[in-house]
Amino acid sequence: MTSARTILATNRALSVFLLKMAAVYAVWFVLYDLWLLPDGRLDGWLSEAVASMTGSVLGLFYEVAAVDGRMVWVSSEAGVVVEDGCNGLSALSLFVGFVLAYPGTWPRRALFIPLGLVAIVAVNVLRCVSLVIVQDRWPELFGEVHGLHALFVFYVAIFVLWMVWAHWGGEEQVRAPAALA
Secondary structure: OOOHHHHHHHHHHHHHHHHHHHHHHHHHHHHHHHHHHHHOHHHHHHHHHHHHHHHHHHOOOOOOOEEEOOEEEOOOOOEEEOOHHHOOHHHHHHHHHHHHHOOOOHHHHHHHHHHHHHHHHHHHHHHHHHHHHHHHHOHHHHHHHHHHHHHHHHHHHHHHHHHHHHHHOOOOOOOOOHHHO
16 A cells, blocks of 8 residues: 555655756757757757768668758659758757756766767667658658658657666665565
8 A cells, every 4th residue: 555655755756857847948948949049050060960970871771872961862852851850959958858857866967868869869860861761762651751650769769768767877766665565
C-alpha cells in the first residue's frame, strides 16, 4: 500500500521537474525568438552542417552526392533542402531541457549533454539521408515519410536518450526499507 508521504514526494518531484522544464523552455524561447532566430547564424550554420554531413554519408552509397549550402541532392530530380525547422535545433534544445530539468549530478550532465547532442545530430543526419533516398527512389512517398515516419524516429531517439539519462544520470536513489512500504 502506498503511503501519503510517498504520493506527496512523487507529486513534488513531478512538480519540480515540470517547473524546471517550463523555466528552461521559457529561457530558450526568449533566447531563440528574440536573439538567435533574428540573427540566423545558428540556424544557418546547423542547417549547412547537417546538409554537409548528409552529403558525406550519401557519398558512401551514391556516385554523385552534391551539397550546396543547405541543399543536398543525388540526381537532378532527387534532393532535399535542410530548412531551419528540419535542422534539429528544436530537438537539441528539448533534449538539453530534459537533462537540465531532471535530477542528476553536474559532472554527469557535463558528459551526457555533449554526447546526447552528437547522437541527436547523427540521428538527424540519418533522417535526412533516408529522406534523400526516399526522394530518389520513391518520390511519391516523400511527403508521408517526411511528415510522419522520419519525425517519429527522430523523437523516439530523443526519448531513448532521456530515458538513458533518467537511469544513468540521476543522483543515487535513497531506498526505503521494505518494512516501511
